[in-house]
Amino acid sequence: MTDVDPRPDTPEDAPAAGPAPTLAEVLEAMERLWPRGLAESWDAVGPVAGRPGAEVRHILWAVDPVQAVVEEAVEVGADLLVTHHPLLLRGVSSVAAVGHAGAAKGALLHTLIEHGVALVAAHTNADSAVDGVSDAIARRLGLQDLRPLAPTEEGADTGIGRVGELADPVTLAEFARTVADTVPRTAAGVRAAGDPGQPVRRVAVCGGAGDSLFDAVRRADADVYLTSDLRHHPASEARETALLGDGRPALVDVAHWASESLWLEDGAAALAAELVRAGHRVRMSVSTQVTDPWDLHLPGPTS
Known part of the structure; x- marks a missing residue:
């Protein structure tokens, strides 16, 4: 405690x-x-x-x-x-x-x-609120200019998930390493899908289970999507869709509790x-x- x-x-x-x-x-x-x-x-x-x-x-x-x-x-x-x-x-x-x-x-x-x-x-009220769950993750990763990934109907600063920018681009492998060093250690660890060398600057984040938000991630033009509980079929479909283009977004999956x-x-x-x-x-x-x-x-x- x-x-x-x-x-x-x-x-x-x-x-x-x-x-x-x-x-x-x-x-x-x-x-x-x-x-x-x-x-x-x-x-x-x-x-x-x-x-x-x-x-x-x-x-x-x-x-x-x-x-x-x-x-x-x-x-x-x-x-x-x-x-x-x-x-x-x-x-x-x-x-x-x-x-x-x-x-x-x-x-x-x-x-x-x-x-x-x-x-x-x-x-989910703490997920959507300003300074909520996804903000906590995003700021610890150094993301700037945060905005909701899926804004509320009011169109304010509230909504599920966040999108932000890294000050300098890194590779997917480097980003995944930073995530692993940031979240608490769990048995599941951190998984990533995508070219390890691809550049990452714009990051979409959703604390907890976020595999219902892939459309929002694509609209945000994110280089990588960090979330939890990515199931096989949604993750596979998201990667197949990404590979039809430039391979974005890559995926980083962490344990639900850790996120x-x-x-x-x-x-x-x-x-x-x-x-x-x-x-x-x-x-x-x-x-x-x-x-x-x-x-x-x-x-x-x-x-």
């Missing part, structure tokens, strides 16, 4: 820290940063557990609402767990802790409620600053647990 301070642009004249905020006040601050209206229609963002009037003194951040993270929240005395991924993305008919297919989620909810830990998800984990510190710092402005100071921590589901990566035969 790593503690996070408010981001450095917090005004010096922000009100002095007062009483701990309630969960309702934290939710109001999150709405200002990551409006629920930015979430995709299929998504399930916002509060999952917790009483609006409960005090929040310590917030733990993680990508996935899994049992190990919930137990960490209990162990460190967190009052609120903020996760990127929703716990209940699809409807359930029971939250019992045993006896049905969703028992693991039921057990997790029981642990939260029994220990007074609230749970809130900031998912989104980079945002946690940014999100925690932004929320801390927003609460400071409102006269509150809350301890913010980011879980260092790797919740990527894969444990081993075995290469093929050596001979």
Whole structure:
């Protein structure tokens, strides 16, 4: 677990820290940063557990609402767990802790409620918002002049994914190496498709699963597309389409958890600053647990 301070642009004249905020006040601050209206229609963002009037003194951040993270929240005395991924993305008919297919989620909810830990998800609203998930990746890679890959209907600076430019072109092999050095290590590692020597300057990025955005990537005229969870058929079709032209975009695929984990510190710092402005100071921590589901990566035969 790593503690996070408010981001450095917090005004010096922000009100002095007062009483701990309630969960309702934290939710109001999150709405200002990551409006629920930015979430995709299929998504399930916002509060999952917790009483609006409960005090929040310590917030733990993680990508996935899994049992190990919930137990960490209990162990460190967190009052609120903020996760990127929703716990209940699809409807359930029971939250019992045993006896049905969703028992693991039921057990997790029981642990939260029994220990007074609230749970809130900031998912595609945090993907689309300014300074969101894809911004976190893009800036760590040194991309400039960022704009949404798939803008919202309002045509503002919000939308899924980002497109930006490197200050100087690099080869695909060099870019993939930089990505591997930037994202957390996972069993899956980093995969790339394309000519290793082809130049890369314009980069399209989508944190999480992004194989539905190939048309937007082509419209952006990107040299490479960095995303996660690229399935065989969409990736194969994208490469075949690219090879009909100049071979662009190349593809770089990273683990889903790795691509989104980079945002946690940014999100925690932004929320801390927003609460400071409102006269509150809350301890913010980011879980260092790797919740990527894969444990081993075995290469093929050596001979």
